[in-house]
Amino acid sequence: MFGMTILNALASFAILGLVVGFMAGLFGVGGGFLLTPLLNILFGVPYNVAVGSDLAQMAGMSTAATIRHGRIGNIDYRLGLLMCAGTAGGVEVGATGLEVLKRAGHVTLGHAQIPVMTLVMSVIYMVLLVWIGTVVLRESRKALASVRAGGSDTIEKNWFVERLSALHLPPMISLPRSGIASISLWVILGVGFATGVLAGLLGVGGGFIRMPALIYIIGCPTAVAVGTDLFEIMFSSAYGAFTHGMKGNVNLVLVLGLLIGSTLGSQIGASLTRRLGGPRLRNVFAYIAYFAVLMVAAKLVMKVLHGGG
Amino acid sequence: MPFLQWLDAIARDANPDKAGFQAQGAYLLACFLGPMLFGAVVGLMLTGIERVFGIKLSSRGH
Numbered sequence: 001m002f003g004m005t006i007l008n009a010l011a012s013f014a015i016l017g018l019v020v021g022f023m024a025g026l027f028g029v030g031g032g033f034l035l036t037p038l039l040n041i042l043f044g045v046p047y048n049v050a051v052g053s054d055l056a057q058m059a060g061m062s063t064a065a066t067i068r069h070g071r072i073g074n075i076d077y078r079l080g081l082l083m084c085a086g087t088a089g090g091v092e093v094g095a096t097g098l099e100v101l102k103r104a105g106h107v108t109l110g111h112a113q114i115p116v117m118t119l120v121m122s123v124i125y126m127v128l129l130v131w132i133g134t135v136v137l138r139e140s141r142k143a144l145a146s147v148r149a150g151g152s153d154t155i156e157k158n159w160f161v162e163r164l165s166a167l168h169l170p171p172m173i174s175l176p177r178s179g180i181a182s183i184s185l186w187v188i189l190g191v192g193f194a195t196g197v198l199a200g201l202l203g204v205g206g207g208f209i210r211m212p213a214l215i216y217i218i219g220c221p222t223a224v225a226v227g228t229d230l231f232e233i234m235f236s237s238a239y240g241a242f243t244h245g246m247k248g249n250v251n252l253v254l255v256l257g258l259l260i261g262s263t264l265g266s267q268i269g270a271s272l273t274r275r276l277g278g279p280r281l282r283n284v285f286a287y288i289a290y291f292a293v294l295m296v297a298a299k300l301v302m303k304v305l306h307g308g309g
Numbered sequence: 310m311p312f313l314q315w316l317d318a319i320a321r322d323a324n325p326d327k328a329g330f331q332a333q334g335a336y337l338l339a340c341f342l343g344p345m346l347f348g349a350v351v352g353l354m355l356t357g358i359e360r361v362f363g364i365k366l367s368s369r370g371h
Contacts, residue, residue: 006313056344063348064355071356234348238341245340246332252316252339259344263351 002043010257016042017057017261023288024061024262025269026281032058032204033132034292035258037125040118041299045254047121048102051203052249055240057258058203061266062234066227074227076177076220079188080235083210083228086189087236090196095243097201109304122300124202126293133289140282178220178228191217192232199240 002009016038024031032054039050069075104116169184195210210232214225244250319336332340358364 006317010313052340056340059341060344060348060351063345064352065348067349067352068356068359234345238345241341241344242337245337248320248332250320250336250340252320252336252343253313255340255344256313256316256347259347267355 002045006253010253010260012043013254013257014261017258017263018265019261020258021061021262021265022269023265023285025266026272031262032199033125033128033202034288036203037122037129037292037296039254040121041295045251046102047117048098048244048247048249049251049254051098051201052241052244052247053251053254053258054203055199055237055244056250056252056255057262058233058237059241060255060259061262062230062237064263065230066234069227069230072227074223075231076175076224076228077231079175079178079214079218079220080228080231082173082185082188083192083232084235086192087196087199087232088239090193090198091200091236091240092196092243093193094197094200094202095240095247097197098249099247112304112306114300114303118303119300121202122296125296128202128204129289129293129296133286133293136282136289137286140280140286144280144283175218175220178218178224180219183218187217192236196236199236200243203240 004012016035020031020035020038023034035057036047036050036054039045039054040047045053066075098117101117101120106113107116107119108114109119167184167187169186171185172182173185173188174181175183191210191213195213198204198209211225211229214220214229215222220228241250316339319333319339
């Protein structure tokens with residue numbers, strides 16, 4: 001399996017799961033956007049299998065977290081289920097897009113034949129990681145400056161988010177658990193659909209997009225946004241694992257290894273989060289995203305120079 | 310490790326790249342129900358530990 005015995009593969013994936021789970025627990029994000037490219041870079045797992053297996057791993061991790069958040073009443077089940085409807089459509093679009101890329105053949109770069117899927121996914125990941133790193137870096141520097149000046153550690157809304165959250169497109173619904181009197185159903189479905197496309201195509205849970213969307217566009221309290229996000233990820237990633245499974249994209253030994261490692265790693269990371277400051281942690285997180293960009297770029301350049309899929 | 314070999318075997322029931330590939334039922338169930346069951350067991354264990362030791366969950370972490 002990927003050039004290893006089953007036991008060695010299980011141990012290797014568990015170690016990777018431990019590292020990514022640790023970072024996910026530490027920074028309060030899912031870690032899917034790091035895990036998928038790292039599986040490709042370190043073990044040569046094709047992107048379609050990395051995405052499918054990553055989604056299956058996320059289904060397990062989010063189930064564990066949902067049970068814990070459900071116990072303390074942090075989940076708006078109505079909002080979560082409505083978002084699931086939008087997400088399911090988005091996951092299907094994303095997974096189908098990945099299948100199209102998988103069957104798109106090869107492209108010649110220099111003297112090397114590179115699969116179209118590898119090239120496109122590498123470029124998308126590089127853009128996504130640069131964007132995430134830059135947004136987090138700018139926000140954490142602002143928050144650090146604000147904390148130093150005696151203010152609070154908060155993130156500002158931009159004009160797009162303000163216009164979207166104020167949209168009055170019927171049907172309007174209320175979400176009492178989140179304290180929301182009226183919001184357009186289309187905003188909820190749209191947020192679900194957009195994050196579903198990202199999940200199906202890239203294997204990312206959307207913690208860095210859906211979480212801010214729940215707080216700033218839909219207007220959820222932060223604690224409810226965390227719990228509802230996890231509840232929604234549980235369904236969307238399980239659906240993603242199923243639909244990728246239909247296409248043969250889930251490696252079960254890889255999933256088991258990742259689950260074992262990430263379960264342990266996320267607990268260690270989450271316990272450390274309470275001891276370290278938020279903005280400073282997000283600063284470190286931004287540099288990790290930039291480092292991942294360099295790794296994806298280096299792998300792509302090596303493929304172009306030395307050939308291979 | 311028979312369990313690992315079984316996991317590996319049900320994932321290799323056919324070549325996914327071949328036209329007309331259809332995943333087996335056991336494989337599909339294992340794809341989404343397996344991780345969710347694993348997560349449910351871990352979640353219940355952690356909830357039990359939190360109750361026993363009186364640990365309060367952070368609003369940020371997973």
